[in-house]
Amino acid sequence: MAERALEGIRIVECGHLVSAAYAAKLMADMGAEVIKIEEPAGGDQARRRGPYPGHVPHPEKSGLFLYLNTNKYGVTLDLRQAAGQSLFHRLIKDADVLIHNYHPTEMAGLGLDYTTLEKINSRLVMTSIAPFGLSGPHKDYQATDLTLWNAGGVAYLNGGGPGTDDMPPLKTFGQQAGYQAGINAGIATLGALFARLASNEGQHVEISAQECLLSILELTFEFFPYMGLTTSRLGQKPIQPLDFLECRDGWIFLCCVEEHQWRNFVELMGSPEWAGEEIFADRLNRGANWDALQPLLQDWIKDQSVDDLYHKAQSRRVPIAPVSTMGDLFNNAHLKARGFFATIDHPATGPLQYPGALYKFSESPWDLRRPAPLLGQHNEEIYGGRLGISPSALAELQASQAI
């Protein structure tokens, strides 16, 4: 049995929705032990977002929660109660990492105070994920994934376009700001653990979700410092084809950014006469005249099948991609051959397919140890078994809703 990369690292995680849960999941998947703390009344808000089997809400069957919390232990704990804080401190004493995404305005009330926790465990790395960071005029601003995607500058670059400039900047599906803050938190947390190898001390790590998004704006951000220009989603793209086109059974995304790619695609289309027009002679011309070129391309492509066109064009070294649906992804031969989807059985939902390993390690691969926890599933194992709390004391804690 191959050893796990993060074997021996103990993590306590708390918060809601995506960013902290994803950071902890990344580490759990590579072998860290993660104890996820949820509030006794209702637990993680991710339990209330779904998707659900049959579209019927159920706190133990939310797809978002199940994906984000695979490979973790789950306990309930009310951090606002003294008895809860006491248990929390006992968990922290033995932990290497605490990761959370509670709002900066809530941290003090939940005992998420590094100065206090450092005294209990000087080797603790505490990672706080906040929408706008822990300092600055906007640090207390409230946020959702939508407002962060806009505050970080990504939304302004998307949507609209010729004929639809009056439509708003467009959000991407799901919880992308949460995922980006989460992966950054994973990197920074491991960084702090490396720092600890030399110093033997923990520290407080701060992640600003807004800044994480600011860091992924491709070449667009620098147009202002370098050229005084504002970049937005409006206007034509300089190079074409680099766009969506509709087939008879779905959509494809065609990328012909190099001249030889365009020539190969023209050949695939049977070298129609219009392709030889001067106004389509090179990629910049094709960009400038896309409104003339697009309908001609679309007219040929509408009769093609996605799968057929994809493989034919790729065999001619044209970078074309299917606009995959969820069904396409599950059925895809390449992803199946790579074993990308993992089937995970769960007591509430039964077996379901999930994205599995995000990277293949030759020595210390991803592996699956347990499905996402039911609410409070491991209370007895962790509080009783590990912390040695007696059954009667546990019953008391339960009665007072401290756990």
Place this chain on the structure above:
Amino acid sequence: MARLPLEGIRIADFTWVWAGPFCTLQLAHLGAEVIRIETATRPCITRLLPPWPDSKPGVNRSGYFNQYNQGKRSLTLNLKQPEALTIAKQLVAKSDIVTENFAGGVMDRLGLGYETLKQLRSDIIMISLSGYGVTGPEKEYISYGPAQVPMSGMSSLTGYKGWRPMHVGISYGDPNGGLHGAFAVLCALMYRARTGKGQYIDLSQWETSTAMVAEGLLDHGMNGTQPERDGNRDAHMAPHGVFRCAGHDQWVSLAARNDDEWQQLCVLIGRPELAIDPRFATLVARKQNEDELEAILSAWTSTRSPQAVTEQLQAARIPAAPSMSNKDLATDPHLNSRSIFVHHEHPEVGVKQHVGIPWQMSKTSLAVRHPAPTLGQDTDYVLHEILGYSATDISALRERQVLS
């Protein structure tokens, strides 16, 4: 001064364009010495793309390259020459990590595949970032960054209600793949610290992108269907969207997470009666009448600036934020009060504002240490200081076009 997390770690960086360099940028942020292996005969495409000061191109003038290669070093080698390959291998032997994102098979054909490199240094950690991964029936296919968003399923789930699939606005698969790559390398370093063993990591950007639509995949697995494209709306919150403000292309995003926030919003916009209006009293009702709801909000925001709307809503603790442009971000008082922006002096473009590190540590002082390297800037340093070549040797190599 506390030691940087990856101080003493050296990376032989064969990556180019965005995904790979974004991966190694994170490692540079943590203090690793990242040595880019480049060539003047085929400069990295990001060195050739805008923005450029005064609209004048130049391999050291690109804001794109300079942003994503801050804090790294540049060694130029003409890998078509056997002597250059020898130097590359010598560098690998003195490195902890090798990173690459070429098309499949390129490193092998150069004689720089993992099995060979492992002979040079048994605990080497190598990561390949590619579109499709190094195994599988489509591994020879070409993947460009922008294509990953549609391939991953994200486009089929993203778009205005009733409209076609849309993109994300950036080549999202690239930075997402790069970040997951950096995380993977750190995991491998942890493993090596405990066991002394290196390893090979195969990262497919198609896979890291697809993981970002997990909720859509789970929905299909549970129900055989996928969520319909619904613009900026959300199944669990209303109002939830982006609304036009006064001025050219000005927008504000906002969300009422529950009935309480909705009621407060009604008061804020001077329409307290809407709080008890049966059309909008519950989430279900607001979802049923969402077009009307949005029209009412739009009428209110359209005469105000995004900043004014944001300030008013945030004062009531309701989520809101302007849809920020690059200019808005560059001049934002909150961001400028923090340490995210970097202003190093670059030898060719001078001082330019760049985006630094989105993480802070209380005891370790993280900072971008220097601007992006000019092409071949560190060739002499690498050859002399790291590999022990004499000045005479280096001149001779240069004359033989090995170092171009």
